Amino acid sequence: MDKFYHFLTLASIALYWLLVAGVTLRVVLKRRSVSVSLSWLMIIYILPVVGVGCYFLFGELNLGKKRADRARDMFQPFGKWFGQLNDCHTHLPESMGAHIYKIDELCNNRMGIPALSGNTLSLQNSPSEILHSIINDIEQAEQSIRMVFYIWHPGGLADSVASALIQAAKRGVDVKLLLDSAGSPRFFRSPWVSMMKDAGIDVVQALEVSPWRIFLRRLDLRQHRKIIVIDDNVAYTGSMNMVDPAYFKQSSGVGQWIDIMVRVTGPTVNVLSAIHCWDWEVETGSRTLPQLPQCKIDPTLQQHPVQVVPSGPGMPEHLISQVLALAIHQSNKSVRITTPYFVPSADLLETLKMTAQRGINVELIIPHKNDSMMVQWASRAFYAELLAAGVKIYEFYGGLLHTKSVVIDDQFCLVGTVNMDMRSLWLNFEVTLAIDDQAFTQEMRWLQQSYIEQSYSIDEKQWKQRSLRSRFLERLFYLFNPLL
Structure with a gap:
């Protein structure tokens, strides 16, 4: 024996x-x-x-066979729809600023999506303002409402949004709601699901979490987009999930989440609608392409070109990462970034360091307290070399700063759902807007400045004197950056 x-x-x-x-x-x-x-x-x-x-579980990008097959088969018909946007009069490369011109070239060549002019943009940064605006637009809906979110957390004004959707469905509006399974477990356990379905709303779990699927699909691949499209006339996207911060994660010890949304009208709405249709087909197999945008444009008005940049399995690899690098490399004066989760790839880290070493004013604003202890310590593992390169780092004390934004030279900005970590840049379903609108960018810059005023600047000399315990934890959790 x-x-x-x-x-x-x-x-x-x-x-x-x-x-x-x-x-x-x-x-x-x-x-x-x-x-x-x-x-x-x-x-x-x-x-x-x-x-x-x-x-x-986490080492390779595996969408699952059915979804991967769908995504592959979808690329041609969606590419044809995107390609028709190049014939639209709102695609005006000759009038674009230098920043967005090169991004338009990149996205057009890789995905077929051009930057489109003729948009109006409204920056919203108050949770009450955002949710009441969404409710008002839902109440005006006549034909369709398409929504995709990572998190829907019942409570407060989020319940008022749910009620507005139910009323819209009852008056004949076609409502399609796609929510990430891992991000919205409380919603899927709530009575709202049955009430919505009884009203005729299509409610679908994206990337359903199940013990039977653990080895069939990468577990941490998530649907992280936040998009609302109403009647193909009005759209929202940004960093805010469908939550009322006063009712969300109150016991986590990080304070209220600080977010933004951008309300959009114009041809960019139809592109965001197509991104939702893409996600819906990947998950359900059902195809509903939106109508093409109105191509009329008033040449006497500001054009405000916007480039929609999506990423995720089935789409061109690393497109958002490329757009981010291209935007930063084009900077001439300043780069200011806000992100809740900062665990950059080696390439992004070197881009930020080199930009600061060129003499560009590079500022990074991240929350002092994070809802992920691993991310918090891993982020700090990068401080020393960033500070040595001349990057200014601010830790925000006013809550969990969840806004994802990049402002370049006070003239051009990126806003959307994308964190500065490898999961967002390389893995998840994400979307960002590249916006060539100086007035909107200035608003974003002022908002970022208000974040700095609630932040503490990290001093390089003091940082070098941090404890051995802190150094050990930084290096320990840095080793896990592929999982963060």
Whole structure:
């Protein structure tokens, strides 16, 4: 019997090391950044068995066979729809500013989506203002409402939005609601689901979380977009989930979440509508392309070109990451960034450092307290080299700063759903707007300045004197940046 157990032990060890060797070979042969590969190797070897399991769950982009097949088949018909936008009179590359011109070239060549002029933009930064504006537009809806969110958390004004949707459906408006399964568990356990379905609303869980699907699809691949489109006339996107901050995560110890939304009218609405239709088909297999935008434009008015930049499985890889890098490289005076989760790739880190070393004023505003302890410590692992390169870092004390924004030279900005971490830039379904509108950008700049006034500036000399415990935790959680 002792010999049998001895043999069983040796066989188990041999099997485990064969498994580790196989996973190691797979990590090495995958084409991705060296830093990500090295991080995975560290996790695999430092955490026996658990590290290998983590790689199977989170290590590779796996949408699942049905969704992957749909996304592949969809690309041609959606590409044809996007391509028709180039014939629209609102695509005016000759009148675009230098910043957005190159982004239009990139997105048009890779995805077929051009920047379109003739939009009106409204920056909303008060939760009450945002939710009441959404309710008002829902009450005016006549034909259709399309919504996709990562989080819908019942309570407060979010319930008023749900009631407005039910009333809209009862008067004949076609309402389609797509919510991420992992982000909205409380909603899917609430009575709102049955009430909405009884009213005729199509409610769909995106990327359903289930123990049976763990090894069939990457678990942390999430539907992270926030889009509302009403009658293909009005749209919203930005950083805010469908929550009332006064009723959301009140016990987490980070304060209220600070967010923005952008209310849009004009041809960009139809592009955002198409992105929702893309997500709906990936999840359900049902295709409903929106109408093409009105191509009339008044040449005497400000044109406000906007480029919609989506990303996610089935779409061109790393498009938002490329747009971000292109925007930062074009800066001549300043770059100011707000993000709740800052765990940059090696490429983005070097871009920020090099930009500051060019003499550009680079400012980074992130929350002092984060709802993810791992992200909070991993973020701080980058402070030393950023500060040494001349980047100014501010920690925001007024709550969890959830706004995702980049302002370039006070003339051009990016706003949307994208965090400065590898999951947002490389993995999730995301969307951002590249906006060439100086008045709107100035509003965004003023809002960012108000964040700085509620922040503490990190001093490089003081930062070097932080405790050994802090340094250890920073380096420890930095190793897990592929999972953050």
